[in-house]
Amino acid sequence: MVAIRQVSADQNSELAACVKAWRHRLPPDDHQVARRRRGRRSNVTQEEIAELVGVSVVWYSNLERGVRANYSDAFLDAVAGTLRLDRHERELLYLLAIGRMPSPAPAGTTPTVLGTALRQFVEGQRWATYVLDRYARVVLHNEMCESYYPWLRTDPSYPRWLFTDADARRRLVNWDTDWAAPLLTQMRIAQALHPQDTGIAALVDACLETSPEARCLWAAHPASGRTLRSRRGIRLASDHRTTLVDVVTLTDPSASDLQIVSLIPVAEAA
Structure with missing residues (x-):
């Protein structure tokens, strides 16, 4: 007590x-x-x-x-x-x-409290920008994000969309090497940082159980030696042409479990 x-x-x-x-x-x-x-x-x-x-x-x-x-x-x-x-x-x-600190939340249900500055930063970006928690849930995104990720309107889970929805394979160019592999690397790091967190373990298990490709990438990761690309191709919901984006990832210093991700079109970044 x-x-x-x-x-x-x-x-x-x-x-x-x-x-x-x-x-x-x-x-x-x-x-x-x-x-x-x-x-x-x-x-x-x-x-x-x-x-x-x-x-x-x-x-x-x-x-x-x-x-x-x-x-x-x-x-x-x-x-x-x-x-x-x-x-x-x-x-x-x-x-x-x-008169007490917040009670520890059950693993996998840790509440995410987003500060004012972080919200203003994300909402003020002209590029698609979103925030991932340690379970790769999108806990904050701006309006531009939905042109890249329309699934955000109904489901915040990035891994669930990427590994179970055929739309992800159509939309994400080089789905396996440029998108799935980096996400699995992040999940592997999260699992190493939080070995007692059953929520992360369950997320990893679910991804590997539902996707044969994920299992292959997970098994090959230690020996792959490949440098993950920050420049990747993606297709907008309204356009079948490929858009090259630079995927820029930042860490919120006030909440180290949060990753801020921006998809910056190469034409604008130049």
Whole structure:
């Protein structure tokens, strides 16, 4: 059982100050808020946050006033996601609100809290840009991405699409060497970094069980010695011609498990 320590009056004041500051930090044109609001206001309101979180305004305003209550993990995680808190801010929210750190999530279900800066970065790119978590799920993408990956509208799992959907083989030029092999390498690294994570192990097993090609690539990887290409070919959903893209991958320093991927057309990169 996780010990819950007493929350002092000073911590209640700190909770109120932090949550209010995080709300005021949200830009008025934040995409999730903008879809629900009419007109323009200088700040995102408590009512808008409460609606996005899925609770009453009174319940959310209690948190923002520093009132200690029996807040659930689901509620605090929803608040953290809506306010765009990073990992450290989420931990601070838990400590101030209920006096303990977040409980460890079951393997394979670790919640991903995306910070404001990361969201703004991805949404501001003119190229297709997306964010992968350690399970190769697309947890954030911009609109341009769907012209390359229309499956994102219904399923966030990159491996499931790549290894089980015939559309992936039609769309991705040199599917096996340029696309499937790099993904399997990433999965192999993730498994080595997190050997106790049953979610990653299950993902690897599922990919190898459903795709004979994946099994061959996985077995050949240690002896292949090939340098994986960053420049690859892909076909858009609306065009059968091949577009060459440079696949640029970055790591978010505030969340090392997240990989930021941009597909930059070679014609624009030149």
